[in-house]
Amino acid sequence: MRVLMFGWEFPPFQAGGLATATLGLVKGLLARGIEVTLVVPFAAGEADVPGLRLVSTAEPRTGLRSIRVASPLQPYAGAAEYLVLSERGQGPSGGSIYGANLFDEVARYAEVAARIAAAEPHDLIDTHDWITFEAGTRARAVSGKPLIAHIHATEYDRCGGPGNPEIHRRERAGMLAADRVISNSAMLRRQVMNQYEIPGDKIDVVHFGIDTGRESDQPDALPMAAGRPTVLFLGRVTRQKGPEYFIEVARRVADHVPPAQFVVAGTGDLLPRVIERAVELDLADRVHFAGPVQGPDVDRLYRAADVCVMPSVSEPLGLVALESLRSGTPCIIPKESGVAEVLRHAFRVDYWDIEETANKVVALLIHRELWEELSELGLKEVRAPRLGLDRAAGKTTAVYQAVV
Amino acid sequence: MPDLCLYYQVHQPYRLGRYRVFDIGTGAGYFDEDANRAILRRVADKCYLPANRLLREMIEHSDGRFRLALSLSGTLMDQLEADAPDALESFQGLISSGGVELLGETFYHSLAALGDAEEFQRQVELHRRAIERHFGVRAEVFRNTELIHHDAIAPAVAGMGFKGVMVEGADRVLGGRSPNHVYRSASAPDLRLIPRNYRLSDDVGFRFSDRRWSHWPLTADRWTDWIARSAEPSVHVFLDYETFGEHHWAETGIFAFLRELPEALDRRGIACVHPSALMSREPADLLSFPTPTSWADVERDTSAWLGNRMQRAAHERLYRLGRRIRAQGDPILLESWRRLGTSDHCYYMSTKRFADGEVHKYFSPHESPYDAFVTYMNALTDLERRCDALPPRAPAPMGEMAVAV
Secondary structure, eight states: OEEEEEOOOOOTTOOOHHHHHHHHHHHHHHHTTOEEEEEEEEOTTOTTSOSOOOSSSOOOOTTEEEEEEEOOOOTTOOHHHHHHHHHTTSSOTTOOSTTHHHHHHHHHHHHHHHHHHHHSOOSEEEEESHHHHHHHHHHHHHHOOOEEEEESOOHHHHHTSSOOHHHHHHHHHHHHHSSEEEESSHHHHHHHHHHHOOOGGGEEEOOOOOOOOOGGGSOOSOGGGSSSOEEEEESOOSGGGOHHHHHHHHHHHHHHSTTOEEEEEOOOTTHHHHHHHHHHTTOTTTEEEEESOOTHHHHHHHHHOSEEEOOOSOBSSOHHHHHHHHTTOOEEEESSBHHHHHOSSSEEEOTTOHHHHHHHHHHHHHOHHHHHHHHHHHHHHHHSGGGSHHHHHHHHHHHHHHHO | OOEEEEEEEEOOOOOBOOOOGGGTTTTOOSBOHHHHHHHHHHHIIIIIHHHHHHHHHHHHHTTTOSOEEEEEOHHHHHHHHHHOHHHHHHHHHHHHTSOEEEOBOOTTOBSHHHHOHHHHHHHHHHHHHHHHHHHOOOOSEEEOGGGOBOTTTHHHHHHTTOOEEEEEOOHHHHTTOOSSSOEEESSOTTOEEEEEOHHHHHHHHTSTTOTTSTTOSOOHHHHHHHHHTOOSSEEEEEEEGGGBTTTBOGGGTHHHHHHHHHHHHHHHTOOBOOGGGGGGSOOOSEEOOSSOBOSSTTTTSSHHHHSSHHHHHHHHHHHHHHHHHHHHOOHHHHHHHHHHTBHHHHHTTOOTTGGGTOHHHHHOSSSSHHHHHHHHHHHHHHHHHHHHHSOOOOOOOTTOOOOOO
């Protein structure tokens, strides 16, 4: 089977869940002997990055063809974020009206997709989130092959509400047009059914797998043994990820564990407000803003941390939790999240419950036995086949086969 | 025909409520009084009251031929007295029928036998007084928490005047011998050991409502046929009392099974015996328990309570604190400490097969074993601080009475 996939590679400065998820899927599919033509947008000015950035250099390359399309499209671009990028000069020049250029770019990308679909032989088209949905539908118009819409997160998740109506409309149109929708989690499937009125019987749930076969996955020595206890937030500093809750938790934790320090890794529109709040709470010398991190620095951060806290308001999956556990770092996840459907060996909290989150962070920092138990069993859990790339690829293949 | 020795364990712990690190030092209570009261009421209505009524009828209709043993933990008796006096009266009525023998155990259903030998004896004594007070009887036979037994425990049990102990008929202990005999303890020769027949027990305790089981639905006739097959002197079936109506709901037919039991036994000529009646039987052999054995989980050891680091840390911290609290002598702190010693708290911290949503999770009031640990350690920290804050006092006399906290 040959799959024409409109996916994502790692954006330059942040290992986002969407890129990791699609690339993990590609890796799993290749290992099962499925041929993949992966089409990804990449920003002009990044052209010097050699080759496709997969998870490691030791990937099976047989069966993979990659096509990069020069485009400023970003995986998490909502209209507002896109505008910020434009102003910074990272987007297309002359960004004018709110979000207008984003949709122009999506349309331009879809034109290219149609040309690729005409040239590249394939049996099936797979897309990942709304920005690629139009590319997928245009490609199908050319080739007539079945179309899959992978949904990783919706505008509703990103905005904590209905969000941009045009994006919402396009998400819905993309999922309606697809032959099958594959959702990251049961939670997201429910949301897609309720907020987008997509019939449940066309949505399959495939929790995506995590790559644990990498050399760098050996956990370091117990980090709490040395230095100050460290609590990590990693993710976009946007309302969806709940960075403000993290700062409030930090205050409560610091009251009980004075040497504790906190790291906020990532950037986003809430960063100024979060920094201000940290200063207000007299945490300026304990909260470190690491900015966007990439590559090996991400793994280093996980390993240096004693606890990773994910206070996401909305988390259709929650790759950070899996990555944290892969590094042997216990994590605290939202009860309402995709990972909560699959992970047993992680603390669960309501994202808004600052007291309870702080209670758990403190416990992890002061009770070594708790830390060791969660670290060991969490690591074991993410290494289990249940959360492996092959299981996810297998389930996805089954969906493909049903429509081809 | 073998005799049948039936024993049911009746126990409820004081479950902890939410107790966060920020609650330490605030005077907040550790235990979830509302939840404990609600659970007790539910279990009383679904299990204790109907099962007591049924057993009493069965005993009376059989002219006393149907008989069994019960053991009630002290934490259960205290909760019944406070919150379900109707159920306590119902137990009193059942026990006064004469068909029920009561066993001795630690008042707090604790792991004291593994943590503190002196405390173990005190808690057994407290339990002895409690069953005398509520039921006017004295136990001759002992059951330790969850049938935990060990050669090191046997002499202490014999020293307290018990003639026998209920133990788990674990394969590794029996080494090919049958559980359907009375044995002599290898470490206390005067003490008799009554091993549980776990297969026949689990048929009722676990498999009864399992529709995938080839023998479902289990009838009293079929089950007593299996007992009748034994050419050995006595079959020992030990279960949680909550099996009736709580673990298996009434809709599964568990009460009908129980009701049909006396006649099914009679038809096959199987007699019921009390554990104390087995004390005069000739022991088949010496039985040694070189390592602690219990009736919990497939491992049948103490790993259900002390299997992981968190559990061991909590257990050790509890007993370290216990020595200080006893020396300090404050009865309120002591009572709190002892309630924290109930084995269920450690059981909730088990991570064994947690990922499969196993039996530990089913019984736990906590979201996860990790939450159980955090709550427990926060409560212990608070108790330690309360102990630190009090001036030292003379130790209380042996067997101080329980007080409400």
